[in-house]
Amino acid sequence: MTSLRNRLLLYLRRHERVKIGVLLAPTTFWVVAFTLLPILIVLYYSFLTSGLWGMVVHELTLDNYREIIDPLFFKLFLRSFLLAAVTVVLCLAAGYPLAYWIAFYGGRYKPFLVFLVILPFWSSYLVRLYAWMTILSDHGIINSGLQLIGLISEPIPLLHNEFAVVVGLTYTYLPMMTLPLYASLERLDRRLLDAAADLGAAPATQFARVTLPLTRGGIISGSVLVFVPAIGEFLVPDLLGGAKVMMIGKFITMKFVGLRDWPLGSAFSLLLMVLVLLVLVPYLRAGGSPKAFEEQL
Amino acid sequence: METENANRYRDVSAARRHARRPLTRRRFIVEAAALGFSGSLYGQTTTPAEPLQPDSAALRRVKREGSTLYIYNWEDYFHPDTIPEFEQLYRTKVVYDAYPGNEHMLAKLQTGGVSYDVIFPTHSFIPILVAQNLLSPLRRHYLPNRANIMPRFLDTHFDPGNKYSLPYTWGMTAIGYNSKYVKEDPNLGSWALIFDSGPQRYSGKIGFTDEREEVIAAALKYKGFSANTHKESELREAGKILVNIKPHLKAFYPGTDEKKAFITEDIVVGHSWNGEVVKAGEKNNAVKWSLPKEGGTGWYDAMVIGRQAPHKFTAHAFMNFLMRPDIAAKNSAAVGYATPNQTALQTIVAPEIAANPAVYPTAKDMKKIEFLATIPDHILPVYSDIWTRLLS
Numbered sequence: 265m266t267s268l269r270n271r272l273l274l275y276l277r278r279h280e281r282v283k284i285g286v287l288l289a290p291t292t293f294w295v296v297a298f299t300l301l302p303i304l305i306v307l308y309y310s311f312l313t314s315g316l317w318g319m320v321v322h323e324l325t326l327d328n329y330r331e332i333i334d335p336l337f338f339k340l341f342l343r344s345f346l347l348a349a350v351t352v353v354l355c356l357a358a359g360y361p362l363a364y365w366i367a368f369y370g371g372r373y374k375p376f377l378v379f380l381v382i383l384p385f386w387s388s389y390l391v392r393l394y395a396w397m398t399i400l401s402d403h404g405i406i407n408s409g410l411q412l413i414g415l416i417s418e419p420i421p422l423l424h425n426e427f428a429v430v431v432g433l434t435y436t437y438l439p440m441m442t443l444p445l446y447a448s449l450e451r452l453d454r455r456l457l458d459a460a461a462d463l464g465a466a467p468a469t470q471f472a473r474v475t476l477p478l479t480r481g482g483i484i485s486g487s488v489l490v491f492v493p494a495i496g497e498f499l500v501p502d503l504l505g506g507a508k509v510m511m512i513g514k515f516i517t518m519k520f521v522g523l524r525d526w527p528l529g530s531a532f533s534l535l536l537m538v539l540v541l542l543v544l545v546p547y548l549r550a551g552g553s554p555k556a557f558e559e560q561l
Numbered sequence: 562m563e564t565e566n567a568n569r570y571r572d573v574s575a576a577r578r579h580a581r582r583p584l585t586r587r588r589f590i591v592e593a594a595a596l597g598f599s600g601s602l603y604g605q606t607t608t609p610a611e612p613l614q615p616d617s618a619a620l621r622r623v624k625r626e627g628s629t630l631y632i633y634n635w636e637d638y639f640h641p642d643t644i645p646e647f648e649q650l651y652r653t654k655v656v657y658d659a660y661p662g663n664e665h666m667l668a669k670l671q672t673g674g675v676s677y678d679v680i681f682p683t684h685s686f687i688p689i690l691v692a693q694n695l696l697s698p699l700r701r702h703y704l705p706n707r708a709n710i711m712p713r714f715l716d717t718h719f720d721p722g723n724k725y726s727l728p729y730t731w732g733m734t735a736i737g738y739n740s741k742y743v744k745e746d747p748n749l750g751s752w753a754l755i756f757d758s759g760p761q762r763y764s765g766k767i768g769f770t771d772e773r774e775e776v777i778a779a780a781l782k783y784k785g786f787s788a789n790t791h792k793e794s795e796l797r798e799a800g801k802i803l804v805n806i807k808p809h810l811k812a813f814y815p816g817t818d819e820k821k822a823f824i825t826e827d828i829v830v831g832h833s834w835n836g837e838v839v840k841a842g843e844k845n846n847a848v849k850w851s852l853p854k855e856g857g858t859g860w861y862d863a864m865v866i867g868r869q870a871p872h873k874f875t876a877h878a879f880m881n882f883l884m885r886p887d888i889a890a891k892n893s894a895a896v897g898y899a900t901p902n903q904t905a906l907q908t909i910v911a912p913e914i915a916a917n918p919a920v921y922p923t924a925k926d927m928k929k930i931e932f933l934a935t936i937p938d939h940i941l942p943v944y945s946d947i948w949t950r951l952l953s
Contacts, residue, residue, distance in 0.1 A: 316692065316938055317692050318668075318689075318693075319671070336949065336950070336953055339953070340953055401825065401827060402825070402827045403826070403827065423812075424811055424812040503815070506810070506811060506812025506814075507771050507812060507815070508807065508810065508952070510949075510952045510953040518945065518952075521662075521665055521667075521668045522664055522773060522944075522945050523945040524664075524668075524941065
């Protein structure tokens, strides 16, 4: 047995390519089974015909792609794009100082503080959104608090509008921004900051010319991790937006569920995927080398 | 609170002692006669004496099936004691999954790969489930408590002969309002309360359910059209009315959320299910029900067994259990909707509930209620388009 094991190890040591293949096999399987295959299924469905009562007929057609030139889709895509972009900016504004503080001043509490950032993921997403509804409602904590100290006489509408949707999106995806930023700030070589100080750079200059450029990778990966799920979100606009602020994810859901047209819904899903990729490619190019992005992931 | 209420309803005399509104003997007799005993409206049945404990053969079968039952139902759609009681009685474990709407339920069942035992679709979805071969035929001899069900809810054209389904609860969809804010409004008693008075008097304080067919039906009724019209022009007109009212809406509420909004007075008028208004009224006395003169819609939620159900015998036992008069009355009281269980209504449901027109409409009101039909495939894109445009 041992000799077989040794021979196997020896073989792998000598054949670099096979070794890489073996080591990558689990990851490859994961990506193929859970990312590539589902997308291929969606692609296949987008060419099928929808039958009676929402059943799917396995007859190939291009009809679905004729129907996706829908002005409403592009209007909703634009709105979702803007909401997701605002979310990214807000997450960055809140997440960067937070990650910076943890990385530079967290001391021995760092692991605990990072744990606190992830903690919300341990409870149900739905429950957390309902908690926000009680915070923002007309008789919620904010409105009754402001009324109590006499700042306002009538409740200000905080819930069931675009404001509530942005609050919900920012809250939900903040950890996705904080964690990559923390990783890049944590890895930042402090000696570079000392060197900058020795050379006479003021703290603001140190930050702008050293810290910020060196954490660019974290900013990019954090932004992508926030932007992509935020643009497809449909629960937040449904619950916090009162179903009045529709985003593109809901539009696609309605094709599947309300219209019972799975092939058409699949075609719209792919269109969304392509549009998001088109948006992201120039961003990644402008924001830094792909290497910086990969480093952070 | 819920448990407390249900226990109260169980004991009729206690319920009468604690009744909020004084109930004279005369009024009780008159109203009971108008309701439960008018054979034309709610029908009459005889009650077979049903042993409460399952026999050992039944218990063995449940055990052989694995002592588990998968339920797929609307959220919070039982009395909190119902499932524990069944689990204890049949020594089985019940897993309860909830869905937010019929369409989601249908989509999930269509994918296959799920094997729910008992599902609770709204009447208009039964034909779709049957057409897709997603249901398992019922075995009548496992369901003796079926004899308790009112004839008007049996053999409907959604499931002739009840081959696949039996009714669980039923209700209406119309208007809830808060009498503190809705005062001296000439439009009270009409859909104009929402569509005409709404923009000026209740702007930002109006709620709607988020059920597509129900919302569109409200606007159709307001215009005096049938809720089941297939005329595209009428549907489009309803869509236009809804688009005009939308800026004045607080929200389209999913599930039971509108009830909470009525209680906290976030909304003062709303298109709502009667049960939500009734339950809200228990917490906030000012919340009242109105079935407008143009009429509202009616529905019943049914119990069906999934085609691939792994525990079919247990599923029948559960359905039969839900049709036991005391259980039916308890569930009905907890969720605020009417029971189609004749025996329960006559013998257990508290008289003030049985006489409440917000739960059990009078014979006259019953004529104003139109049951929603199944939307055929050729009209579905119109509905979908109106709804998408309204929400976008």
